[in-house]
Amino acid sequence: MGTARxxxxxxxxxxxxxxxxxxxxxxxxxxxxxxxxTASESTKEPTFFNEMGWSATGLEEELxxxxxxxxxxxxEPIALPQHNVEAQFIIRxxxxxxxxxxxxxxxxxxxEPSAAIFARKIIELILDMRDRIxxxxxxxxxxxxxDALAYKNLWVxxxxxxYKVAYKILYRLINVKDIKDKNTDKAILELEELxxxxxxxxxxxxxxxxx
Amino acid sequence: MQQKRxxxxxxxxxxxxxxQAYRDYLKDQxxxxxxxxxxxxxxxxxxxxIISLIGFYNVLNMPSIENTSDxxxxxxxxxxxxxxxxxxxxxxxxxxxxxxxxxxxxxxxxALLEIGRLIKRYMAEIRMKFKDTGIDSTRCAxxxxxxxxxxxxxxxxxxxxxxxxxxxxxxxQKCNIHTFLDKKKSKIETLITEAQKLSKTRHTxxxxxxxxxxxxxxxxxxxxxTCSMCGKIGDAVIALDAPTNMxxxxxxxxxxxxxxxxxxxxxxxxSESQLHKKINR
Numbered sequence: 001m002g003t004a005r006x007x008x009x010x011x012x013x014x015x016x017x018x019x020x021x022x023x024x025x026x027x028x029x030x031x032x033x034x035x036x037x038t039a040s041e042s043t044k045e046p047t048f049f050n051e052m053g054w055s056a057t058g059l060e061e062e063l064x065x066x067x068x069x070x071x072x073x074x075x076e077p078i079a080l081p082q083h084n085v086e087a088q089f090i091i092r093x094x095x096x097x098x099x100x101x102x103x104x105x106x107x108x109x110x111x112e113p114s115a116a117i118f119a120r121k122i123i124e125l126i127l128d129m130r131d132r133i134x135x136x137x138x139x140x141x142x143x144x145x146x147d148a149l150a151y152k153n154l155w156v157x158x159x160x161x162x163y164k165v166a167y168k169i170l171y172r173l174i175n176v177k178d179i180k181d182k183n184t185d186k187a188i189l190e191l192e193e194l195x196x197x198x199x200x201x202x203x204x205x206x207x208x209x210x211x
Numbered sequence: 212m213q214q215k216r217x218x219x220x221x222x223x224x225x226x227x228x229x230x231q232a233y234r235d236y237l238k239d240q241x242x243x244x245x246x247x248x249x250x251x252x253x254x255x256x257x258x259x260x261i262i263s264l265i266g267f268y269n270v271l272n273m274p275s276i277e278n279t280s281d282x283x284x285x286x287x288x289x290x291x292x293x294x295x296x297x298x299x300x301x302x303x304x305x306x307x308x309x310x311x312x313x314x315x316x317x318x319x320x321x322a323l324l325e326i327g328r329l330i331k332r333y334m335a336e337i338r339m340k341f342k343d344t345g346i347d348s349t350r351c352a353x354x355x356x357x358x359x360x361x362x363x364x365x366x367x368x369x370x371x372x373x374x375x376x377x378x379x380x381x382x383x384q385k386c387n388i389h390t391f392l393d394k395k396k397s398k399i400e401t402l403i404t405e406a407q408k409l410s411k412t413r414h415t416x417x418x419x420x421x422x423x424x425x426x427x428x429x430x431x432x433x434x435x436x437t438c439s440m441c442g443k444i445g446d447a448v449i450a451l452d453a454p455t456n457m458x459x460x461x462x463x464x465x466x467x468x469x470x471x472x473x474x475x476x477x478x479x480x481x482s483e484s485q486l487h488k489k490i491n492r
Contacts, residue, residue: 078320192340201301
């Protein structure tokens with residue numbers, strides 16, 4: 001239905017430009033004759049509406065009004081990729097191997113600018129995982145780690161020991177096919193207790209000085 | 212020796228989404244002391260924050276909102292209440308960190324899922340990070356509404372949660388606020404007497420309003436204490452139900468007047484702007 005409305009609008013505008021060209025090019029008398037003939041055809045020709053005793057006039061007006069409805073109202077929600085547990089597990093394993101590798105390597109570069117190479121890899125791999133297997137429960141933990149690292153470049157603040165334990169926390173979950181919420185909640189809390197700021201988002205508005 | 216600290220909702224909010232400077236200040240104050248919250252404080256946090264976050268999820272989920280930029284613009288134009296402005300600030304910060312503020316409909320779909328994840332993370336945080344006082348005299352039914360969110364059914368699960376949380380009629384029928392207030396009647400009368408001695412200023416206004424509402428409940432009967440009325444006397448409920456062996460940590464002026472008559476220790480923390488002025492001095 002939405003497409004039809006959009007189509008009407010497009011057809012309507014293209015018709016008018018064709019008519020403009022026609023008016024410019026054609027002789028005025030020929031054009032008048034053409035207009036009269038098409039008008040008479042449309043009134044004389046029996047239509048489905050006429051046969052049924054209905055008037056199409058109201059419908060035409062309604063369709064004209066529909067032309068003014070913006071295209072955005074025909075918006076269809078986009079579905080994210082969904083996989084079964086097996087496929088999700090395979091993709092997770094594939095990306096996580098590189099993720100764990102970077103979590104290990106960053107420990108050797110802490111305090112040096114070269115740590116940025118592995119921090120960037122960790123961040124990009126988690127985002128890649130989010131795009132490929134958005135519904136994987138493992139991502140609850142991975143995204144918490146992402147927020148703790150990516151926010152205001154906090155990755156630079158953490159120590160090698162913290163990355164080491166983060167590695168262990170992720171490693172423990174990576175091989176679990178069917179991860180439960182209680183496992184992800186526990187892992188996120190462990191990351192936080194380790195010092196990772198998994199909820200770094202800030203509100204500066206004073207909400208509490210009124211009462 | 213460790214000090215047991217009982218957090219009011221205002222301090223809980225600062226710990227979870229205050230500025231980094233404020234969180235650093237609180238960490239410095241609390242050190243390794245055990246931090247407690249009660250079921251009623253959890254409910255207040257959910258009422259003011261979690262329900263509003265789900266509200267943003269629902270706005271973004273509208274078919275007429277094509278992307279996250281539109282949702283943020285819509286929220287900023289329509290909602291001026293400070294709590295809802297705070298949600299705008301927090302969500303903007305969150306979506307920007309995940310590179311999801313854009314005109315893309317695909318990013319909208321990703322943002323919906325990630326906001327859902329964020330809400331779950333906050334809910335797990337208040338459930339697991341803080342110790343429970345173990346005192347739940349009001350037995351608030353809104354706090355007991357189950358929060359079960361399936362990643363594949365977030366939309367309907369959030370709807371179910373909000374509908375149950377907002378069903379104040381059903382929740383009020385299940386709670387125990389009337390018995391609680393009846394048991395605390397003499398303490399409530401003391402608070403009312405104290406409030407009558409004060410003149411209304413910017414600092415006393417909150418406490419006086421609470422005592423006026425407590426007075427109304429005493430005069431009209433405890434059964435008249437609806438969820439909306441309960442919200443107006445929230446600080447008094449928290450103070451009346453606070454463990455006596457803990458120090459109440461708060462930002463609200465009202466606790467300066469609620470705690471002394473109830474013989475409770477109270478630590479009043481500065482507002483965000485007061486703290487920043489202090490730091491910049």
